[in-house]
Amino acid sequence: MPIITDARVIITSPGRNFVTLKITCDDGTTGVGDATLNGRELAVAAYLSEHVVPCLIGRDAHRIEDIWQYLYKGAYWRRGPVTMTAIAGVDMALWDIKGKVAGLPVYQLLGGASREACMVYAHANGTTIEDTIKVALAERDKGYKAIRLQCGVPGLASTYGVAKPGQRYEPADAALPSESVWSTEKYLRVVPELFAAAREALGPDVHLLHDVHHRLTPIEAGRLGKDLEPYRPFWIEDPTPAEDQEAFRLIREHTTTPIAVGEVFNSIWDCKALIENRWIDYIRATIVHAGGITHLRRIAALAELYQVRTGCHGATDLSPVTMAAALHFGLSVPNFGVQEHMPHTDETDAVFPHEYRFEDGMMHPGDAPGLGVDIDEALAAGYEYRRAYLPVNRLEDGTLWNW
Numbered sequence: 001m002p003i004i005t006d007a008r009v010i011i012t013s014p015g016r017n018f019v020t021l022k023i024t025c026d027d028g029t030t031g032v033g034d035a036t037l038n039g040r041e042l043a044v045a046a047y048l049s050e051h052v053v054p055c056l057i058g059r060d061a062h063r064i065e066d067i068w069q070y071l072y073k074g075a076y077w078r079r080g081p082v083t084m085t086a087i088a089g090v091d092m093a094l095w096d097i098k099g100k101v102a103g104l105p106v107y108q109l110l111g112g113a114s115r116e117a118c119m120v121y122a123h124a125n126g127t128t129i130e131d132t133i134k135v136a137l138a139e140r141d142k143g144y145k146a147i148r149l150q151c152g153v154p155g156l157a158s159t160y161g162v163a164k165p166g167q168r169y170e171p172a173d174a175a176l177p178s179e180s181v182w183s184t185e186k187y188l189r190v191v192p193e194l195f196a197a198a199r200e201a202l203g204p205d206v207h208l209l210h211d212v213h214h215r216l217t218p219i220e221a222g223r224l225g226k227d228l229e230p231y232r233p234f235w236i237e238d239p240t241p242a243e244d245q246e247a248f249r250l251i252r253e254h255t256t257t258p259i260a261v262g263e264v265f266n267s268i269w270d271c272k273a274l275i276e277n278r279w280i281d282y283i284r285a286t287i288v289h290a291g292g293i294t295h296l297r298r299i300a301a302l303a304e305l306y307q308v309r310t311g312c313h314g315a316t317d318l319s320p321v322t323m324a325a326a327l328h329f330g331l332s333v334p335n336f337g338v339q340e341h342m343p344h345t346d347e348t349d350a351v352f353p354h355e356y357r358f359e360d361g362m363m364h365p366g367d368a369p370g371l372g373v374d375i376d377e378a379l380a381a382g383y384e385y386r387r388a389y390l391p392v393n394r395l396e397d398g399t400l401w402n403w
């Protein structure tokens with residue numbers, strides 16, 4: 001059995017910040033885990049190096065479930081994004097090690113492939129409807145079968161999910177939180193126009209997705225869902241803040257547009273009522289923020305009972321280590337739905353060499369033993385951490401709103 005002899009937290013910023021845990025065992029086997037919490041990275045780094053690493057040394061790396069329980073129950077203070085991201089970092093690294101020792105890709109340890117590859121969705125965004133559709137057509141030509149559409153809102157200076165002209169969209173964008181202005185009324189006018197134009201331009205076969213990003217009240221979300229029904233969206237995401245799980249009952253009463261929720265969730269308890277009441281169709285909880293492969297499998301198993309499928313978060317604030325883990329998970333789980341794909345920069349891809357590949361709108365984790373991803377530490381050391389925040393959002397009268 002491989003005994004853990006060392007665990008190190010590596011912080012690097014190849015275009016954006018990433019926190020990685022690298023675990024080494026007495027037989028020389030190493031494993032990597034992503035522990036990146038966008039905008040609060042150093043809290044997780046300190047949680048790991050100060051409080052978790054000392055508890056790992058000397059443990060049997062094969063006992064993944066026991067170590068998970070030890071870190072979850074053993075902390076006494078359960079759940080929360082910092083704790084669950086730290087646990088996820090350990091969990092991913094341990095699955096990586098188990099795969100390498102077994103000589104098998106992680107998806108084989110999870111029961112083997114349930115499909116040939118994982119459908120991923122691309123991002124199309126633009127200041128205008130026309131620009132957004134131009135990008136969507138280009139993404140479709142790359143082979144994507146599913147595309148998320150976000151466009152600027154006339155009358156608002158900036159909009160969630162839309163890059164500034166000439167720039168690449170990156171969620172964390174400033175050394176102090178930047179501020180954007182929001183108008184629900186203006187937004188609710190433009191989204192149905194975007195979907196009408198997109199359906200017309202892209203035809204009936206491409207799956208069309210949209211992220212509301214927690215900004216509507218339940219009744220407004222019901223109206224948006226209803227307005228979009230003629231264009232058959234694959235889903236609308238995060239229509240209203242999901243601390244209020246009961247709110248989704250009201251949305252459901254008004255629309256058959258499928259609902260995806262959960263990128264900010266960190267445990268099965270965040271999504272339990274949503275799943276058991278069939279208020280959602282896709283669960284977006286992700287490996288890095290929801291306790292690793294071990295815990296996400298539990299969430300997927302609960303979801304499967306209620307015909308809820310997975311639709312894991314996959315923006316660039318999740319490192320290639322999470323992308324690899326998500327693809328092993330997605331390939332194996334019976335109720336896979338779709339995986340988000342926002343390609344990393346070349347700098348990030350070089351720091352995290354990986355085996356996963358894209359072909360014809362689908363991704364596969366590859367067949368290297370373990371997760372099939374590593375961190376090039378020499379390269380990583382050349383990119384110093386820079387504090388970066390997600391933006392905040394205010395209504396036109398200055399009221400702080402949901403970003």
Ligand SMILES: O=C(O)[C@@H](O)[C@H](O)[C@H](O)CO
Binds near residue numbers: 038211313317
């Ligand atoms: O669905 C998504 O990819 C977004 O909601 C991003 O994750 C968000 O901007 C924070 O990173």
Ligand SMILES: [Mg+2]
Binds near residue numbers: 211238263
């Ligand atoms: Mg989202």
